[in-house]
Amino acid sequence: MVSSTNPYDDPRIAALYDLENRGGPDTRFYVDLAAELAAAKVGDIGCGTGLLTCELAGRGNAMVGVDPAGAMLDVARGRPEAHLVTWIQGxxxxLGAEDADLVIMTGHAAQEVHGDEGWAATLAATRRALRPGGHLAFESRNPQARGWEDWTPERTRARLEHPELGAVDIWYRLLAVDGDLVRFEAHNRFASSGKDLTVVGELRFRAQADIERSLATAGFTVQRVFGDWERGPVNSRSPELIFLAVASEGSPPT
Ligand SMILES: C[S@@+](CC[C@H](N)C(=O)[O-])C[C@H]1O[C@@H](n2cnc3c(N)ncnc32)[C@H](O)[C@@H]1O
Known part of the structure; x- marks a missing residue:
């Protein structure tokens, strides 16, 4: 079966998500950042299955996790620290108004917001959710590094063990690159049945300058842009564009 709507709405995809996303240097980056900023209240846009949301909640941050995919939130609500988090489908x-110290958008969730209008609305809502001087941090893959060229079955094939579903073979196949929109298939073949659950994903690879312009329009000042999770500078080969921006003083733009 092939689905091209929000793939994360599918409970089978939500159930597999944590197999591939167990937390790594990106989780460490956001945990350290929240501590450095002494962020008490944190909003997590596109929180998904809530790995990072719950990690931060367990460290004492007051967390609000929002995600449009109910299936992902169902997984999140099963985590041990889930009761510490306010989960909202949407x-x-x-996110609420003007009291967050930090808003994060992780796991390349920013690239799931394809349209310019939706992106502008996401940033405007984030600005409204933050207190003046509060921070926004998120990442988007660096289009200059052309990471999608590695999304071939040969380079991405891996076998993962799901505690209930058994062995799952996963691989990716690039379908099309249309400007800065990249479409691909993600395959999940269950070894027990041979069934292949395939979803079509689409990601927007925005250029650094475009993201910086959209942040300025929404009332943010960019403080830092890192090229990797070790806080290295951006160059044409760095895999990530990791933004740290601060909400300008004064009322958010309307
Ligand atoms: C790759 S997952 C990332 C989940 C989590 N942040 C993490 O780091 O593992 C992307 C998430 O973004 C969510 N998403 C898609 N469109 C969105 C939108 N317009 N606003 C907020 N979240 C969205 C999806 O439902 C999905 O849960």
Whole structure:
């Protein structure tokens, strides 16, 4: 079966998500950042299955996790620290108003917001959710590094062990590159049945300058842009564009 709507709405995809996303240097980066900023209240846009949301909640941060995919939130609600988090089904507009110290958007969730209008609305809602001087941090893959060229079955094939579903063979196949929109298939073949659950994903690879412009329009000042999780500078080969921006003083733009 092939689905091209939000793939994370599918409970089978949500159940497999944590197999491939167990937390790594990106989790460490955001945990350290929240501590350095002494962020008490943190909003997590596109929180998904809540690995980082719950990690931060367990460290004492007051967390609000929003995600449009109910299936992902169902997994999140099963985590041990889930009761410490306010979970909301929806997008950034559900975050609330002007009291967050930090808003994060992780796991390349920013690239799931394809349209310019939706992206502008996401940033505007984030600005409204933050207190003046509060921070926004998120990452988007660096288009200059052309990471999608590695999304071939040969380079991505791996076998993962799901505690209940058994062995799952996963691989990716690039379908099309249309400007800065990249479409691909993600395959999940269950070894027990041979069934292949395939979803079509689409990601927007925005250029650094475009993201910086959209942040300025929404009332943010960019403080830092890192090229990797070790806080290295951006160059044409760095895999990530990791933004740290601060909400300008004064009222958010309307
Ligand atoms: C790759 S997952 C990342 C999940 C989590 N942040 C992490 O780091 O593992 C992307 C998430 O973004 C969510 N998403 C898609 N469109 C969104 C939107 N417009 N606003 C907020 N979240 C969105 C999806 O439902 C999905 O859960």
């Amino acid at each position: 997008d950034a507009s559900r």
